[in-house]
Amino acid sequence: MNIMRTIRVSLAALTRNTMRSFLTALGIIIGVGAVIAMVSIGQGAKIEVEARFDSMGTNLLFVRPGSRSYRGVHGGGSYTNLKQEDAETILKNCSAVRYVSPNVNGRAQVIFQNNNWNTSIYGVGESYPEIRNWALQEGAFFTQSMVKTSQKVCILGSEVSTNLFEGASPIGQIIRIQKLPFRVMGVLESKGESGGFMNRDDMIAIPYTTAQKRLLGIDYIQSIDISAVSAERTDEAMSQIEEILRIRHRIAPGAEDDFNVRNMSDIAEGAAESTKILTILLGGIASISLIVGGIGIMNIMLVSVTERIREIGIRMSVGAREKDILLQFLIEAIVLSVLGGLSGIVLGLGSSALISHFAGMKTLVSAGSIFLAFAFSGSVGIFFGFYPARKASKLDPIDALRYE
Amino acid sequence: MDNNSLIRLENITKTYSVGEVEVHALKGITYTIDHGDMLSIMGPSGSGKSTLMNIVGCLDKPTSGQYFLEGREVSTYDKNQLAHIRNKKIGFVFQNFNLLSRTTALENTELPLLYDADISQKESREMALNALDLVGLKGRERHKTNQISGGEKQRVAIARALVNNPSLILADEPTGNLDTKTGDEIMEVFKTLNRERKITVILVTHDPEIAVIAPKRLYVRDGIVEKQEEGASS
Numbered sequence: 262m263n264i265m266r267t268i269r270v271s272l273a274a275l276t277r278n279t280m281r282s283f284l285t286a287l288g289i290i291i292g293v294g295a296v297i298a299m300v301s302i303g304q305g306a307k308i309e310v311e312a313r314f315d316s317m318g319t320n321l322l323f324v325r326p327g328s329r330s331y332r333g334v335h336g337g338g339s340y341t342n343l344k345q346e347d348a349e350t351i352l353k354n355c356s357a358v359r360y361v362s363p364n365v366n367g368r369a370q371v372i373f374q375n376n377n378w379n380t381s382i383y384g385v386g387e388s389y390p391e392i393r394n395w396a397l398q399e400g401a402f403f404t405q406s407m408v409k410t411s412q413k414v415c416i417l418g419s420e421v422s423t424n425l426f427e428g429a430s431p432i433g434q435i436i437r438i439q440k441l442p443f444r445v446m447g448v449l450e451s452k453g454e455s456g457g458f459m460n461r462d463d464m465i466a467i468p469y470t471t472a473q474k475r476l477l478g479i480d481y482i483q484s485i486d487i488s489a490v491s492a493e494r495t496d497e498a499m500s501q502i503e504e505i506l507r508i509r510h511r512i513a514p515g516a517e518d519d520f521n522v523r524n525m526s527d528i529a530e531g532a533a534e535s536t537k538i539l540t541i542l543l544g545g546i547a548s549i550s551l552i553v554g555g556i557g558i559m560n561i562m563l564v565s566v567t568e569r570i571r572e573i574g575i576r577m578s579v580g581a582r583e584k585d586i587l588l589q590f591l592i593e594a595i596v597l598s599v600l601g602g603l604s605g606i607v608l609g610l611g612s613s614a615l616i617s618h619f620a621g622m623k624t625l626v627s628a629g630s631i632f633l634a635f636a637f638s639g640s641v642g643i644f645f646g647f648y649p650a651r652k653a654s655k656l657d658p659i660d661a662l663r664y665e
Numbered sequence: 666m667d668n669n670s671l672i673r674l675e676n677i678t679k680t681y682s683v684g685e686v687e688v689h690a691l692k693g694i695t696y697t698i699d700h701g702d703m704l705s706i707m708g709p710s711g712s713g714k715s716t717l718m719n720i721v722g723c724l725d726k727p728t729s730g731q732y733f734l735e736g737r738e739v740s741t742y743d744k745n746q747l748a749h750i751r752n753k754k755i756g757f758v759f760q761n762f763n764l765l766s767r768t769t770a771l772e773n774t775e776l777p778l779l780y781d782a783d784i785s786q787k788e789s790r791e792m793a794l795n796a797l798d799l800v801g802l803k804g805r806e807r808h809k810t811n812q813i814s815g816g817e818k819q820r821v822a823i824a825r826a827l828v829n830n831p832s833l834i835l836a837d838e839p840t841g842n843l844d845t846k847t848g849d850e851i852m853e854v855f856k857t858l859n860r861e862r863k864i865t866v867i868l869v870t871h872d873p874e875i876a877v878i879a880p881k882r883l884y885v886r887d888g889i890v891e892k893q894e895e896g897a898s899s
Contacts, residue, residue: 266779266786277767575763578724579777579825580752582745658724662763 264592267585271593274569285561286601288554289641293605293634294612295547300630301613303540305623310536314529316394319492321525322358322499324351324485324506341481342519345469347509348386348485354505357498360488362386365472365479371465372437373425380421381464382438384472385486392488395461400432400447408468413475415443419451420462441475443467495524544630548637554601555641562594562649573653574661587654594646595639602638606631670733671832671865672698672721677730677740678888679716690716692888693730698867700832703859705868705876708885715837717885718869722755722835723747735832752780756826760838762818764810764825770797770817771806774824781829796824800854816847823854833865834858840875852878 275282324347326340345363352361365384370377387405389395403414415438422431431445452461473479489498499522506520566573573586581589610626617624679691690713698704708714719725720732723739726747732740739750756777757763764773774796778789797806800820810818819839826834836855840848852875859866870876882894 263782270779273768571763572765575765576776576780577748578722578751578757578763580748580780582748582780584745585780659719662724662759 264588267588267592268596270589271596274589274593275596281561282597285558286597286604288557289551289598289601289638290554290605290608292547292551292554292641293602293638294608295550296544296634296637297606297609297626297630298612298616298624299543299547300540301609301624301626302616302622303536303543304625304627304630305617306539307533307536308625309623310532311529314525314532319525320489320495320498321392322487322489322495322502323523323528324487324502324520325523326481326483326520340519341479342510343482343485344480345482347506348482350505350509351485351487351502355498355501357489357494357501358487359490360388360392362389362392362486363469363482364389364484364486365469365477365482367472367477369439369465369476371421371425373431373434376425376427378421378424380418382472382476383464383466384469384476385466386469388488389466389486392486396450398448398450399430400445402466403446403468408470411470411474412468413441413443413471414446414467416447416449416466417445418449418462418464418466421465422448438465438467439476499524551634551637551641554638555598555645558594558597558642559645559649562590562646563652565593566590566649566653569653570656570661570664573656574658574664577656577658578662583654586656587650590650590653591643591646594650595642598638598642598646599635602635605638606635609634670697671700671702671735672696673731673733674721675731675733677717677720677727677732679713679720679725680728689888691720691727694885694888694890696883696890696893698865701859701863701865702881703856703866703868703879704881704883705870705879706883706885707870707873707876708891709871712885713888714869714871714885718835718837718867721833721867722757723750748780752777753829754832756823756829756831756834758819758822758826758834758836758839760841762810762815762822762842764818764821767809767811769807769809770802770813770821770824773810773821774828776825777829792828793824796828797821799827799858800824814847815843816850819843819847819851820854823851823858827858827862827864831864833867835867835869837869838871839868840870840872848875 324343326343348361348363351358362385367382367384368379369382370379387403387408390397390402397416398419400416402416403412407414415436417425417431425431425436426434431448434445435442436445437443449461469482473482487498487502489495502522503518507518510519512518576586613624613626616622674694674696677691677694678689681688681690694717706714706717716725720727723734723742724747727740730740731738734750734754739747742750765776771793774793775789778784778792784792794806797803800823802817802820802824805813805817810821813821823834834855839855840851843851855866855868856878858864866879868875868879876882880896884891884893
């Protein structure tokens with residue numbers, strides 16, 4: 262018996278019990294759909310993170326106090342050894358560095374007339390917009406001299422502007438940050454990002470000198486954002502910065518740095534790693550449902566073999582060999598899982614589109630994940646269909662014919 | 666060896682072990698069936714006639730002894746070879762019809778050809794239509810098996826048995842589930858096939874009235890041949 266005829270026989274058997282076939286395949290449909298949708302969420306997150314890092318510029322460098330070996334535990338307030346002179350020295354002496362911005366951060370209550378808003382305060386240098394690729398929607402950024410003289414001026418994130426001024430232009434207005442009056446100089450362009458880390462719309466930028474003296478009462482800085490002259494020269498800039506800071510901080514040769522310099526790709530790699538784990542986790546959970554679907558197929562195929570013992574006996578009596586029976590039941594299982602897999606792909610594509618539409622999450626369905634889910638569902642069919650099919654093929658024709 | 670002999674059984678025995686006990690279903694059967702014969706195998710239940718039919722039908726293998734079908738010693742064949750012999754040489758008709766449910770007469774008739782790699786789908790369709798025509802079911806090809814009467818079901822079964830032009834049709838109580846009139850019609854079909862198409866027919870029955878339709882009769886009791894009869898007695 263050739264394969265095409267076997268497939269036709271199997272299809273006929275499946276259509277004879279459409280409802281049951283559908284319910285059996287449903288396990289696979291949901292399994293494959295879940296794998297595709299979940300993986301698409303993970304991959305979407307990866308793309309989004311990558312895009313976010315790209316938009317920050319690849320020639321970006323960060324200097325933070327504390328040695329690199331205490332990864333993840335260095336907090337803003339716990340180190341005081343980074344000073345604004347460090348930043349000035351870096352700018353002056355490192356040939357591969359173009360811009361430097363000393364930073365301090367805090368949170369504060371902001372008031373304009375009757376409107377209140379609690380937001381992040383970024384104390385930054387005048388070069389910050391160049392380093393972070395920020396653009397202004399209106400107004401202008403504060404200048405070097407304003408930073409030097411600790412002027413009480415500020416730049417609003419678009420969300421803050423909307424919340425305090427309700428659409429009116431804030432330029433030239435006076436707002437109060439922790440009761441101190443600040444003049445609004447500009448509004449940042451909206452990045453349209455909500456939630457997550459580093460929300461660039463919900464913040465206020467002020468000169469770091471003002472933040473140090475007026476708001477925080479500190480004389481150190483928490484970090485330095487640096488822009489290398491080009492993406493190719495970031496490594497060069499990094500070693501120059503390390504060298505100069507070791508000298509300035511009088512670190513003996515062989516001793517550990519009391520600061521760490523990281524570049525964008527380090528950070529991007531870390532983030533990519535965590536989105537990869539997310540993808541694996543989501544995909545793994547979804548795969549379990551696929552395996553459960555496979556067990557469903559095996560269950561129904563076993564029932565079906567028992568129900569059709571007579572049919573198997575008849576087929577054997579007219580000349581079906583073990584192989585023919587095995588193939589027929591195996592193909593039934595494969596057809597179920599492959600059709601289930603195809604419908605699952607449609608379901609997965611649909612739900613991934615729905616997720617990105619309603620939950621506002623970026624999703625990406627790659628050809629690889631479709632292929633993988635499909636191949637997996639096919640193997641599930643073979644794997645879980647084999648045992649029942651083998652059981653059918655091993656029946657004795659005489660017993661099978663007599664079976665009531 | 667007699668050229669005309671279709672089946673030659675040499676001292677066939679069959680022993681089953683049921684738990685600890687050994688059951689000797691056949692205790693040495695020697696018999697020859699010729700091409701074109703119409704034979705009844707008679708015997709009470711437990712006589713071993715079903716076991717004999719299973720062996721002759723290549724559904725089962727003898728414990729000892731030799732079975733030659735058209736000169737080939739099929740008692741040495743393995744499962745797959747036996748399946749091939751059943752497919753090409755033997756057609757079965759059962760008491761309870763044994764048709765695939767919710768399937769058309771045509772599809773049931775085509776079933777043996779499905780397992781014959783030499784026959785294309787087109788040929789298969791043609792052969793099945795011919796066979797159905799031969800048993801008087803022309804025009805009923807598309808009826809499903811749950812929509813037709815018992816007599817018609819048995820006709821479909823006969824069509825399926827003869828569709829592959831077998832050397833032998835084995836019928837196990839073919840009229841057992843039919844009323845007398847329908848049973849007679851079915852027997853008429855067998856007689857016609859035997860007479861006109863020279864197909865060898867073996868009827869297994871315990872009904873003497875059916876048995877006597879066949880010119881040759883073999884009586885089996887306690888696993889041995891009790892007696893052989895020839896000639897029309899009715």
